Amino acid sequence: MALPQEQIRQLARRIAQADEAREILRPLTITNPGITLEDGYAVQSAWADIKIAQGAAIVGHKIGLTSKAMQSQSVVNEPDYGVILDDTVYENGSSIPLGAFHAPRVEIELAFVLKSDLKGPRCTLFDVLRATEYICPAIEILNSRLEKIDSVTGQKRTIVDSICANAGYGGLVMGGRPFLPTDDIDPAWIGGACLRNGEIEETGLSAGVLGHPANAIAWLSNKMAAHGATLKAGEILLSGSFIRPVPARPGDTFQADFGRHGSVNCHFSTNPAKEAQA
Numbered sequence: 001m002a003l004p005q006e007q008i009r010q011l012a013r014r015i016a017q018a019d020e021a022r023e024i025l026r027p028l029t030i031t032n033p034g035i036t037l038e039d040g041y042a043v044q045s046a047w048a049d050i051k052i053a054q055g056a057a058i059v060g061h062k063i064g065l066t067s068k069a070m071q072s073q074s075v076v077n078e079p080d081y082g083v084i085l086d087d088t089v090y091e092n093g094s095s096i097p098l099g100a101f102h103a104p105r106v107e108i109e110l111a112f113v114l115k116s117d118l119k120g121p122r123c124t125l126f127d128v129l130r131a132t133e134y135i136c137p138a139i140e141i142l143n144s145r146l147e148k149i150d151s152v153t154g155q156k157r158t159i160v161d162s163i164c165a166n167a168g169y170g171g172l173v174m175g176g177r178p179f180l181p182t183d184d185i186d187p188a189w190i191g192g193a194c195l196r197n198g199e200i201e202e203t204g205l206s207a208g209v210l211g212h213p214a215n216a217i218a219w220l221s222n223k224m225a226a227h228g229a230t231l232k233a234g235e236i237l238l239s240g241s242f243i244r245p246v247p248a249r250p251g252d253t254f255q256a257d258f259g260r261h262g263s264v265n266c267h268f269s270t271n272p273a274k275e276a277q278a
Contacts, residue, residue, distance in 0.1 A: 003032070003039045012046035015165060018145055022102050027157035028164050030150045040163030041227060047166065048083050059236055060084035061224075062140060064167040065159070066209045066216045066240025079210075080159055081220055082167030084236055090266060092175030096141070098268045101170045103144040104248040107241030108192045108256035108264070110206055110213045111138040111174050116233050118217070120225030128214040128221070131231075134178040135187055135213075137258040139266060140238055142245055143170025172238065176262030181214070188212040194243055195255040204242035213239035 003011075011028060018025050028043070029035055048058065066079045090096055098104065115133035145165035146157050162168055181187050188207040193200050210216050216239040221231050231237065248254070248268045256264040 003035060003042070007032070008039065008042045009046050011043045011164065012050055015043070015047050015145055016050045022099065024102055024144055025146050026152065027146050027150050027155070027161045029158050029160050030153055030155060035160055035164075037160055037163065040160040043164040044082060044166055047164075048085075051085055056085040056087050058083050059086045059089065060238070061220060061231070061235065062167060062169045062172075062238040063216045063220050063240045064162065064169075066213075066219075078159070079216065079219060079240065080163050080167045081223065082163075082169040084169065084172060084238070088169070088171045089236075090171060090173045092173060093265050093267075094173060095267045095269045096171065096173075098248065098250050098270055101141060101143045101248075104170060104268070105142040105245035106194065106196075106248050106254050107140045107142065107245050108194045108202075108204070108243055108258075109138055109140060109209070109241045110135050110187060110190065110239050111172070112213070112217055112237040112239060113178075114231060114233050114235050114237065118221045118231040120222035123218045123221035123225075125212055125214045125218055128217040129181050131233075132181065132214075134180055136174055136178040137176035137192065137256055137261055137264050138238060139173040139254060139256050139264045140169070140241065141171035141173075141248070141266075142168045144168070172236070173264050173266045174236070175264035176256075176258050177260070179261060187214060190258060190261060192242070192259075193257045194246055195257060196246055196248075196252055198253075198255075201246045202243035206239075206242050208242035209240045216240045 116131045118131045190206045194202045253267045
């Protein structure tokens with residue numbers, strides 16, 4: 001049974017307040033027994049409405065839990081998604097205030113930018129490639145809003161908790177060399193290395209994302225169609241990480257090295273002010 005609308009709005013307000021206070025909440029599946037996957041997306045949507053009312057704008061969507069590495073860590077067998085807000089997008093090489101996030105972690109992946117609308121429910125990989133203006137390397141910053149392990153019961157949070165908390169999305173850095181999918185460039189065979197302070201922490205291949213990162217975009221289009229939504233031209237779509245997340249510490253500098261497709265860089269400072277933000 002779906003949660004009442006007032007309860008959904010109340011949960012969204014709690015997450016928004018935790019965001020502002022840099023606090024972490026108990027898993028909502030523990031404090032609100034019976035909350036469903038659809039309730040989770042309703043809470044996320046209500047949270048996004050709060051952010052929009054505060055002046056933010058949605059510029060895209062992120063897809064999470066698209067690789068075996070991430071699904072095995074979260075004990076799930078399907079992806080989830082969240083929204084990308086304009087005030088969370090940073091320029092390549094930015095100094096990013098660590099205090100803007102709670103327990104931030106870094107992932108590397110491919111970002112798709114659409115040149116035309118993409119609508120499910122029967123969207124395919126080929127539809128995604130036709131609708132894509134360009135693809136580029138990206139760093140996603142994960143932000144924790146809910147406890148991974150409930151401090152009272154010891155139970156783990158679930159995919160529903162992740163969805164409520166905007167699929168763990170915190171920030172985005174794009175860069176490298178934008179490219180088009182062609183006969184010479186297969187997006188499924190692009191490799192990347194995540195370096196922290198010059199040392200390789202994780203490596204991976206984009207085929208780890210549902211066999212092809214465009215499959216993740218197709219999944220998103222079809223999933224959003226079930227919620228009556230369409231992916232719009234100009235939106236940024238993060239296809240999902242093909243590495244395990246790497247914790248970010250004060251003073252850490254990260255580089256996502258995609259070889260001939262260039263690199264993306266960011267530095268985590270302790271400055272409370274947002275620096276060099278796009």
